[in-house]
Amino acid sequence: MSILLETKDLELAYGAFHAVNGVNLKVEAGTIHTIIGPNGAGKTSLFHCLTGERQATAGAIHFDGNNLMRKPAHGRVGLGMARSFQLTSLFQNLSVRENLRLAAQGRDGARALNFWRRVDSKREHLEMADQVLERLQLTARADTLAGELSHGQQRVLEVGMSICSKPKLLMLDEPTSGMGIDDIPIMTQLISDLGRDHTVLLIEPRPDPGGRHAGIRARR
């Protein structure tokens, strides 16, 4: 199996404090991996380095043959990386379908700057949005504003938006966080479903019986 994502001695330091300290990861294509560790262990900081939200201060990130160290967050989407957020981060006042369509359009990068074509002239993004709607079982709520969905549905949409850009690697930051006990099976089912055609890297505070784990220890 080929290695899709690899980090070498990755570091994120805030002054003297090392939020991420010497992380070496290898993620094979086609697998589901969970990064586990208690609060404060640096899971989300690691995630930020991988997604580009923060610039890692030392080390190396290789993704699918590209060096990611200096790539900004938006530049990593075109390479095939997508992420979801721990705190639901949607376009609240736009419809569910529009949320997904925008996520699909995001892969166009600078081509989305075209201000003279009509949105619907790009059928593929709308089609992608409709496909994902179906996969998330949200078709009936396509025209609802994202902010009006139930919390569980918002979490599902949150994860769903990240697959609209047809990523090679899906990175999910605590997808079940804040979900009611009844909703969690829906999410775990969705993730294992997504795992069939994506490489998935997720963060959870607790181990999940499904996937492989890489533990991070909390530092004192």
Add this chain to the structure above:
Amino acid sequence: MSEKNPLPFAKTQSKAMLLWVLAVLIGLPLILPSATLATEILIFAMAALACNLLLGYTGLLSFGQGIFFGAGAYCAALLMIHLQLGLFTALLGAAIAGGFLALLVGALAIRRTGIYFVMLTLAFSQMAYFVAYTLSDWTGGDNGLLSVPRPEIRVGDTVLLSLADARAFYGFVAVLFLLIFIGARRVIASPFGSTLMAIRENETRASAIGYDTRHFKILVFVLSGAVTGIAGALYAMLLHFVPLSNIDLAMSENILIMTIVGGTGSLFGSLLGAGSIVLLGDFLSDLWPRWLMLLGVILILVVIFMRGGLWGGLASLFEKVRGSRKTASVAKEEGL
């Protein structure tokens, strides 16, 4: 800035909205006492519409609109006075001047967000005012730039239409306004426009799904600046004069107030906002020299009681009327 709901018929009845605009354009000079007043409304509606692209659709509160308005006015006036350029080249020059300055201001200001962004645009606005004040050889300084011509529409050497008559000039401005209105709607309905709204709603997420949000913000700044520049140029032609107040901070405020009063969720709102503020100013200034105080009161009332501005107020009123009519007809069908 992002607490607005998309209004119920902002999208579905877009054809009808265009008819409304046409009706307003035709109706304005018929209802109003003078064509000059009607022209002034359309010019400020243009500026408010451009401001709305930033404020309503991208969530950027810019105090820089007066820079672009003033720059357009000065640029067109100077081109016409010193180089004897025609109508369309002068307008093009104004658009380029507005767009170029917007590129500069935008590119620097968007390096910060929120309150710091607003302060930066404010600082640029102050700077532009003093630049215009200092360059009095060109701008006339405090006295303003006098005897600005209003060229006729001509092709080659044949004069097609003189714009000296106030009604002819109104017609010209109305056609330009319609074109800009249609263009702006097109921009909003484009991939670019949809991304602007995504940035307004949640910039972090927009960036995470692949958009370089800086590029989008700069481009919308340039578009907005260009349209504002054209509005400034038309205003100079209307007055035959460019007062220093055109590039004053008060101009930026004025344009912002019109945009907010009209409603930031819709382009038609900008027309409403500009219309009501210009008319109120015209009406109240005859009654009381301190009329700006009343304007303040009106602004406060609209912001507190009409979320979504005049347009939002009208839209919800319309919905209510339609809703009550619907329930009435349902009640009838059920034999109640």
